[in-house]
Amino acid sequence: MDAAGRFARYLASHRLKMTRSRRAILEEILSIRGHFTADDLLDHFRRRGREVAPATLYRTLARLVEAGLVHRIDMAKGQARYEPMFGRHHHDHMICLRCGKIIEFENREIERIQAAVCRRKKFRLLEHTHQLRGHCAGCSRTGAAARSAFASGGIDVRSPGRNPS
Amino acid sequence: MDAAGRFARYLASHRLKMTRSRRAILEEILSIRGHFTADDLLDHFRRRGREVAPATLYRTLARLVEAGLVHRIDMAKGQARYEPMFGRHHHDHMICLRCGKIIEFENREIERIQAAVCRRKKFRLLEHTHQLRGHCAGCSRTGAAARSAFASGGIDVRSPGRNPS
DNA sequence: GAAAAATTGATAATCATTCTCAATTGCGAG
DNA sequence: CTCGCAATTGAGAATGATTATCAATTTTTC
Secondary structure (H helix, E strand, O other), rough: EEEEEEEHHHHHHHOOOOHHHHHHHHHHOHHHHHHEEEEHHHHHHHOOOOOOOOOHHHHHHHHHHHOEEEEOOOOOOOOEEEEEEEOOOEEEEEOOOOOOOOOEEEOHHHHHHHHHHHHOOOOOEEEEEEEEEEEHHHHOOOOOOOOHHHHOOOOOOOOOOOOOO | HHHHHHHHHHHHHOOOOOHHHHHHHHHHHHHHOOOHHHHHHHHHHHHHOOOOHHHHHHHHHHHHHHOOOOOEOOOOOOOOOEEEOOOOOOOEEEEEOOOEEEEEEEEEHHHHHHHHHHOOOOOOOEEEEEEEEOOOOHHOOOOOOOOOHOOOOOOOOHHHHOOOO
């Protein structure tokens, strides 16, 4: 069954309605190739004139996640990323701390060991996050660049020597 | 070298000073057995009369993390958790979605495969997060309890049938 | 088509964390 | 010990992504 059909089924089984906004959001996501943020979508709609209120978008994203059609990637700080999961199997992510690029990886062996660990501790696994953060091939080659889109913006920790006081 | 010594060394090498607040915070953390939040510490100090400003605590935690003496666990939502890392080796976490308990696990095999995956993609790994979320042994036994300390508090998604309109 | 139920959007609220900046403290040099 | 500069602190404001409110609107049902 296609994505729209699955969403419709999910909605019906929860006594929810297929509205214009929900349809538009799903369609927009279907047309996206990679990862996106809530803000990305908001911008898309704003530019196309067909504005969708933030509250509505967030609500719909939550339902899509619950329906298993979209996956949310919680970043350590800043906005969450989302990615369509239509007909894809589970995978985890490497995140470049310089350019923000997200690289997917999947490894059955890790998943298997992970399940075994849970069994051993009698832990009922419902979901997991496995994020590898560092520098992607391109960014570790160049010295220091492409920092703009993903500045760390840590706490007020000015390095000594350039204190303006 | 002990924790205080290591912190002193870290501070010195960064032209930072060992102040009363920093000493107090480190000591307090040393006396804690498990995981804690910034708020836990703030409360401790408030109760003991020796108040420390939130900004100062957050700044010091950041330095302790940078010094490798403390580890921060970024939760999907809500406050971050911290844990002392004095003389401990790396481990990851299972988080109970019902009672909030954090169970540690470590698995060299997973780490090894993880490193191999990075090598294959030419990704320079700097840090990682591997969180398994689900129900701990105790919570999966009982039907539904201990939900108070860790309520999910999701978005405005009222189940149909109890809409007050 | 009317009533019932769910949805939307504008707006305010959350809330952990970070920023600002003036007042204070730590510490090496003299 | 005392200066003086750089680092630190604290009070309070700011941030910013997300969530809550609630009246107005749309969908579905009868």
